[in-house]
Amino acid sequence: MxxxxxxxxxxxxxxxxxxxxxxxxxxxxxxxxxxxxxxxxxxxxxxxxxxxxxxxxxxxxxxxxxxxxxxxxxxxxxxxxxxxxxxxxxxxxxxxxxxTFEEKLKFCFEVYYLNGDGYISEEEIFDMLRNSLHQYLPEEQTDEGIKELVEITLKKMDYDNDGKISFADFERAVREDTLLLEVFGPCLPEAQVQL
The missing domain is CATH 1.10.238.10 (EF-hand)
Known part of the structure; x- marks a missing residue:
């Protein structure tokens, strides 16, 4: 060039x-x-x-x-x-x-809704958590533990109780507890990287 x-x-x-x-x-x-x-x-x-x-x-x-x-x-x-x-x-x-925080919020949400419908479904939460945790637990223990985590996650983040997490739900939950930004796995760099 x-x-x-x-x-x-x-x-x-x-x-x-x-x-x-x-x-x-x-x-x-x-x-x-x-x-x-x-x-x-x-x-x-x-x-x-x-x-x-x-x-x-x-x-x-x-x-x-x-x-x-x-x-x-x-x-x-x-x-x-x-x-x-x-x-x-x-x-x-x-x-x-x-x-900005708002840009990263939107970015993480886009990473997490896997099927492109604009919502993070119960099945998507299960898949992401299973994917993240499979290396730490035997498969038999993983599924039951993950089902419990999915229920906890939905109780914490699904404010309109429709069984899925919308961007509004995600934003509200993350604003209340910023640790939830990468709740389903790390999708942002951990530290500032010099390119």
Missing amino acids: DQRALKKLVESISKSVKSFQKSEIECLIKLFNSLVKRTDGRLAKIGLDRHAFQGILHKIFGMTDDKLMDRVFFVFDKNNDNHINVNEWVKGLSVFLRG
Whole structure:
């Protein structure tokens, strides 16, 4: 990418991304381009595929949960083309790394509602908790314990008692207890990462 094209892209992205300075956006674009070229030269015009992105989440951010990394990929991939382009990369990282509380709240909720219907269902809660806890308990003990955790979670977060957690329910619960932001598994970096 030549300097002129890079400068134009930085200007374009900086209009919608306020949490990074232009110099940081430029660095993120250069990093993106090097990551894409390193993974597969054929993707240069498309972007990062799911596998490459999960590798980045694992190596740079220490994430290990495949299901959550997959969901983070889909939240970054706003145009649903199964690739993260440079705009999605910078915009996603702006929330992921420097987002406001409200942006991170929305991000985590989007990661957690698995089927795209805008609600976190009882089944989704069960699947996420099972996925997170399966490494700590034998399978026989896991399911019963998780069923109990699902009931507790719904009692704590389902304010309108409809058997699922809406964004309004999630927001209210997290505002009352911020530890609930990542209740179904870590989907944000634990510490500030220098890229």
